[in-house]
């Protein structure tokens with residue numbers, strides 16, 4: 472395709488509101504608008520990515536291996552979630568948070584990651600005891616007042632199930648965070664309970680306890696179920712219960728993992744410490760998210776001059792340009808070469824503009840096709856053109872007769 476047909480508009484600089492280097496280069500190279508809308512050059516990439524994926528699926532069937540193979544082909548390192556059918560690319564600008572095991576490769580979104588939970592102590596159950604705990608309506612205040620670690624406390628979270636208005640009372644260890652995603656996967660959609668709903672269940676906010684509730688669906692985190700002698704609320708303002716033990720003191724409809732894993736927690740597969748990473752979901756349930764994929768590729772595949780997309784992800788294989796000559800007609804030589812490259816099945820962007828060579832070289836780097844071919848007078852005198860791989864530092868002179876085979880060799 473000719474540069475003039477695509478109406479590509481490259482930019483010298485990106486506006487400061489563009490957050491990341493990848494987005495800035497997509498804008499500067501004319502793939503996307505200032506507001507992130509995908510323009511013609513970007514649409515060509517999306518089309519190419521879709522076709523590559525469809526070709527792989529047609530050949531190897533639709534499976535997680537095909538998805539993985541596709542990402543490898545376009546130059547993207549990905550991790551597959553162990554908890555869902557999601558694939559993540561690990562990039563600093565990603566808007567998703569994952570936990571990753573550096574030892575065995577276990578990966579999951581932070582919300583759904585599992586961890587090997589260990590009770591804080593394995594002491595024998597002690598008798599239940601009501602204690603006065605003034606001004607202790609948070610776990611932090613309670614732990615200080617009791618001179619106990621937060622691991623020895625239980626925390627209550629109260630919701631109402633949307634489906635049937637059922638009051639849902641969740642107990643997690645005081646130092647842990649509830650994963651609403653895990654909870655919803657177990658009980659369905661919920662919202663925070665209102666003060667009236669809490670009161671109706673017999674719970675007292677700030678001092679809530681699973682002991683002595685009316686008509687509640689009690690969910691106990693599995694770690695709470697295996698932790699002896701936790702301090703929990705007494706459902707009475709200013710009081711807590713010491714040495715609560717499940718199931719001795721209260722019952723639950725459900726004992727399940729409903730807490731968030733945190734960086735440093737033990738990997739559920741091998742117990743090495745999980746690490747936090749910023750990431751971007753690029754596929755879920757076998758569906759590739761192509762636009763997000765283009766943004767992710769741009770974040771990873773660029774240098775200080777522009778995009779460096781792989782042959783499977785670039786809009787064209789070849790960027791063809793010509794430098795005007797004094798005695799030879801380099802433009803018509805380039806036209807002929809353009810035809811030959813196209814006939815040979817190489818998708819080619821022909822920069823047919825009447826621009827200075829410097830402008831064309833800059834745009835070639837910015838747009839980032841894997842191969843640049845330059846037709847110049849000196850080379851042409853001996854039947855040669857200049858070939859440069861986008862990611863190579865050196866260029867080479869290649870005989871016109873060999874150019875197609877040489878390019879295919881590099882791609």
Ligand SMILES: [Zn+2]
Pocket residue numbers: 572573574575576577738739740741742743
């Ligand atoms: Zn592991």
